[in-house]
Amino acid sequence: MKFRGGSKVEKIAPQMAPMIDVVFQLLIFFMLTLKIVSPEGEFGINMPLSGSTSTDDQPLIPEMEVRVIASPNGELGMLQLNGRNLGNDEQAFLDLTAAVRQIAGDPTEDTASDDLSVKIDPDYDLNYRWFIKTVGAVSGDKLPDGTTVPLVGNIKFAQARQPQ
Amino acid sequence: MRVKSPEPNVAEVDMTPMIDIVFQLIAFFMVITNFENTRADERVKLPIDAIARPIEAPRDKDLVLNVGYNRLADGTIDPDFPDPLVLNTVPDGDVSIDRADSVLAREARGFQDEGTKLEDVTVVIRSDAEVPSGQIQQLIAKAQAEQFTMFAVKAQQAEE
Numbered sequence: 001m002k003f004r005g006g007s008k009v010e011k012i013a014p015q016m017a018p019m020i021d022v023v024f025q026l027l028i029f030f031m032l033t034l035k036i037v038s039p040e041g042e043f044g045i046n047m048p049l050s051g052s053t054s055t056d057d058q059p060l061i062p063e064m065e066v067r068v069i070a071s072p073n074g075e076l077g078m079l080q081l082n083g084r085n086l087g088n089d090e091q092a093f094l095d096l097t098a099a100v101r102q103i104a105g106d107p108t109e110d111t112a113s114d115d116l117s118v119k120i121d122p123d124y125d126l127n128y129r130w131f132i133k134t135v136g137a138v139s140g141d142k143l144p145d146g147t148t149v150p151l152v153g154n155i156k157f158a159q160a161r162q163p164q
Numbered sequence: 165m166r167v168k169s170p171e172p173n174v175a176e177v178d179m180t181p182m183i184d185i186v187f188q189l190i191a192f193f194m195v196i197t198n199f200e201n202t203r204a205d206e207r208v209k210l211p212i213d214a215i216a217r218p219i220e221a222p223r224d225k226d227l228v229l230n231v232g233y234n235r236l237a238d239g240t241i242d243p244d245f246p247d248p249l250v251l252n253t254v255p256d257g258d259v260s261i262d263r264a265d266s267v268l269a270r271e272a273r274g275f276q277d278e279g280t281k282l283e284d285v286t287v288v289i290r291s292d293a294e295v296p297s298g299q300i301q302q303l304i305a306k307a308q309a310e311q312f313t314m315f316a317v318k319a320q321q322a323e324e
Contacts, residue, residue, distance in 0.1 A: 016179055020183070023183070027186060027193070030190060030193030031193060039218055040290075040321065041213070041318070041321045042316045043216060045304075045317060047304060122297040122298070124296055124297065125296045125297075126297045126298075128291050133213060135317065142214050148215060157301055159301065160299075160302050
């Protein structure tokens, strides 16, 4: 018996146009929603309700008090650690970190010490940026190689003062 | 003489490299798109700090409070609304810090209604760098009055 030709293989041509449409839609969506911003970080603040701490929870190292005094325009007027003036410039924050690190000993662990406690007491009108800078200065020490040594694990805020 | 009919000369476009590139671009944009920041308000100019660390794992329960100013197009604070506001609260919109009690009370009720303990909820404060610190302390005190105990303050990480 003679067959005419072999069975022809049908070549299936996939429809590329709808896929390319969808892919371009996705591309444009992601391009339009893109916002190039620096990543955000944060500091944890422990504010237990008054009366909820027992005497057993008292830390071994006395609580440090950092006072941040504002100038009349809300900028940094004076930074104090336990009543000692540290200044009102960038060096004051480095000195604060050094002093906290000295109290902390030589922390080598990756986690901040919960035995260390700092209460930050800013003037009412102090710009929030100085408040955060103070929190950063007691939270950790940034080394020249870019690594951060965590310091105080227990940061509290004092009661708000009256506006000047 | 037998003449072969010339085959039609159809130029075929090779789509493969283009699709490769487009998929690469889509993957890139998907990875860098920050869906975490959808609750952030663009009016808030966060303070910058080198020590602030990003959270290691997303939280189950948190309450994000954006605190900032109504600003004009040139970035200055709108003189008609000189006081800092808690921005984009639901359903009240922007409210002053003095009136934040009702927002916090409603959020606390919402968490309690869904069976979440308030001590497991972190109140995340994203505040503008120019807000007076006392206003943030007052906001924290109001949140404490509603039995919130865990707080986090946000800062923008300094460029290396």
